Amino acid sequence: MSAYAVREALSEEDRKAAFAVRHEVFVVEQGVPEEIEYDAHDATAVHVLAVRTADGAALGTGRLLYGPDAADRTGGEDGVGALGRLAVTRAARGLGVGAALVRAVEEAARARGLRAVDLHAQTHALGFYERLGYEAYGSEFPDAGIPHRAMRRAL
Numbered sequence: 001m002s003a004y005a006v007r008e009a010l011s012e013e014d015r016k017a018a019f020a021v022r023h024e025v026f027v028v029e030q031g032v033p034e035e036i037e038y039d040a041h042d043a044t045a046v047h048v049l050a051v052r053t054a055d056g057a058a059l060g061t062g063r064l065l066y067g068p069d070a071a072d073r074t075g076g077e078d079g080v081g082a083l084g085r086l087a088v089t090r091a092a093r094g095l096g097v098g099a100a101l102v103r104a105v106e107e108a109a110r111a112r113g114l115r116a117v118d119l120h121a122q123t124h125a126l127g128f129y130e131r132l133g134y135e136a137y138g139s140e141f142p143d144a145g146i147p148h149r150a151m152r153r154a155l
Contacts, residue, residue, distance in 0.1 A: 004059055004097060006104045009047035018047045018061035025087035032144045041069050046112075048104040050088070050097045060088035062101040064108050064117075074118045080152075081109040083119040102132050106155060116154045123147045 009018045019038065026032040042063070050060040065073065066081040073082035083105045088097045109117050120143060121129050126136060134151040141148055 002053065003095070004050050004052050004092070004100070006048055006050045006097075006100045008104075008108065009049040009061070014049050015047060017051070017058035018049050018063075021049075021058050021061045021089055022085055022087050024089060026085075026144075029090070030144075030146065032146075036144060041065055044069055046105070046108045048101055048108065050092070050101055052092075058089070059092035059095075060086075060097040060101050062086040062105050064105045064112075066109065066112055066114060070118075073120065077116075079113070079115040081105075081112070081114045081117050083109075083117050086119075098128065099132060102129075106153070110155055114155060116152055118150060118152045120148045121151050123149055126151070 009015050022037060023034070026037050027034050045063040045065050047061060047063045049058060051058055062083060063085045064081050064083060070080065070082040073084070074080040083102065086098060086101055106117055119129065119134065123140060126149060129151050132153070134153045136149045136151045138150045
């Protein structure tokens with residue numbers, strides 16, 4: 001049995017926990033300005049949350065954008081969603097939480113009829129996403145001052 005569980009963040013409590021993980025990882029650890037970490041897409045995105053089974057503590061989160069919300073990240077292609085805001089707490093890294101969150105986002109994408117998922121990966125994480133079947137395309141670009149590459153995986 002796994003020491004954590006991954007689920008869609010449907011309740012207000014789950015969403016607050018997901019945002020707290022993002023704050024810890026992106027704002028505190030990586031120095032992303034808080035005003036750009038949260039956006040209008042948070043209201044319509046599918047959020048996933050990993051929690052420790054023993055006590056329900058939040059370990060990680062990610063989100064799926066689809067439809068018009070994903071257009072600026074997917075080149076406007078129909079049937080392609082966008083995985084983003086994937087964050088795992090420092091204490092939970094190396095436990096498989098990140099991969100489980102990616103797979104949960106992919107399942108959410110399949111459930112919505114999408115055929116592929118794009119993401120903007122920090123370049124240090126390219127290998128992680130490649131091991132999960134994503135392929136990089138295009139040139140490196142900065143996002144919040146951090147180098148990124150676009151990647152895609154067909155579902």
